[in-house]
Amino acid sequence: MKIGVIGAGQLGRMLALAGYPLALQFRFLDSSADSPGGQVAPIVTGAFDDPQSLERLAADVDIVTYEFENVPVSALQQVSQTHAVHPPVDALRVSQDRLLEKQLFEKLRIPTPPFRAVESLDELRAAVRELGYPSVLKTRRLGYDGKGQRYIRKPTDVEAAWSALGSAPLILEGFVDFEREVSVVGARSTTGEVRAYPIVANTHRDGILRVTLAPHRHPTLQKAAEMHLKRVMKHFDYAGVLTIEFFVQRGRLVANEMAPRVHNSGHWTIEGAITSQFENHLRAILGLPLGDTAPVGHAAMINFIGQLPPRDDLLGVPGLHWHDYGKAPRPGRKIGHCTVVAASAVERDRLVRKVMRKMPR
């Protein structure tokens, strides 16, 4: 069985590494041959929206998935004429547009911040009057890792935010004064079987995920997160891994965004859960029984942003697992991560502090 993966970043690379023990084979499509995925499996080089590149990928594989959220929907639709494509193209379409995403949450009765579509400065002014200060102006599309966002804290911020982002379709969201950010990652098989991982607590800096602590044990939030996840999955007749990121506000989940793919906040599952999110994504799209999502201890995932910490030092930390994506260092770029797994949350937190002291500043 040969899996075509659109996008050959670290997510694709980790998919292939999870699939090899199942005797799956992989072909990537990406613009650069030396991408993380291209270092571990054959790659078709070309643009994601180039029909010929997509055809070359499809011609060589049995089924297609994607690891990258900004694949053009039209490209996936083309491929889906001849091949099973999972997760469903419609889930990708909705996740690419913050407005459609929040409208879906609302429709499925999943709490989400108040929001208004914004297409002009006048509409922005009206929306700010309704949602109040602070609020957050975001591009509807192509925002990730904190890009394409402006906070509006006072009346004079309105025009500045508009001129920074105003050339694109926008959404204004009410600011959520959250206590914590959590996410839920789960898989739904083509057979309809669903398994969710424990929710995890995420820490961002400069809009980029830095640390995930897993599991974040909280039975009430866990139950709510799984309910929301299943609603979205059912809506799309979903197959594959789906992620929803939430704010926790006054002890309740408020959905921020969804990702129709394996997710950075699920990397801890490679060593920290019985079955990794990557293996479960593959099992799900192939209709195989899903693997156990139970944690095997208390894990922390720490991203390497911009540059790697000193490897030989960190490999000496007991139980640390090193993941270098084979990418060139560049400011703000995710180039690797490490995971520590401990028998208790206290011991896990001790290891995290130990790792953090060795991280580059």
Place this chain on the structure above:
Amino acid sequence: MKIGVIGAGQLGRMLALAGYPLALQFRFLDSSADSPGGQVAPIVTGAFDDPQSLERLAADVDIVTYEFENVPVSALQQVSQTHAVHPPVDALRVSQDRLLEKQLFEKLRIPTPPFRAVESLDELRAAVRELGYPSVLKTRRLGYDGKGQRYIRKPTDVEAAWSALGSAPLILEGFVDFEREVSVVGARSTTGEVRAYPIVANTHRDGILRVTLAPHRHPTLQKAAEMHLKRVMKHFDYAGVLTIEFFVQRGRLVANEMAPRVHNSGHWTIEGAITSQFENHLRAILGLPLGDTAPVGHAAMINFIGQLPPRDDLLGVPGLHWHDYGKAPRPGRKIGHCTVVAASAVERDRLVRKVMRKMPR
């Protein structure tokens, strides 16, 4: 850093899969391009003893290791002129010859069955008189998975054994009426750091390993096994993973054979130990700190011999990890394995019985 691996079987494949997260790259040398290793990394096709093939491999890599015990020593010696080769060529040379191996055990005061070199029928008769019945006649070289062995249980077996094996240099070994077979796998880094895994209990059938239970908790045997392992490692100034297989006879270890490589009885470490034998082999030959060898629970590794059991059935066993090597089925051939990890030995044994019921007969 690019690692050249002589041999592209499942051991090489699992080495590459363990090395990719460390951003290591791999090149294999093997006679068949569609070998398990060749499915996950580029491969030079050629004979192990073909100087040109070896040169092509070496030209493209920084360091060389091997995953196959029958690599000609002369071939490795050639490569070692220009490249670091680990484990040491001398360890391979000794492990290829049961006589040299047992002589080394004897020299290092590691208990081993009584043995005699045999080069003629007369010598065999004399050796049988000394070692008694039953005894085991073995080819000194190229025996594995029970091949090249004859039991001598009574006087009339002597000539039959001689005519079956007599064309090759032989060794007669006193029969060990063992209670159990165990093995120890450990790594020694180029820095001299040593880490041993817990000893494991192995069950063979028709001379092929079927099941490994890990850990086999027995502090006295563990201590003895580690002592023996370290003596052999020190003798060779060893770097890499080394395995010694023992019989347990009247509560004592009796060394049967050694393998200067990652080992089938260490496959459980992928999911059952904090760091796998494959990652530790790579860390060891690169002089990186070794990873923690502690078990994460109670594991069992079950080999798939000749044919795969029904995959979709087995993937439904909670916590089961599937390893399909991508090899064509063939009687007696190791084509995959699975590992189960449980919180207790009792639960692990329950899972083993569950898996065994699904195995092809």
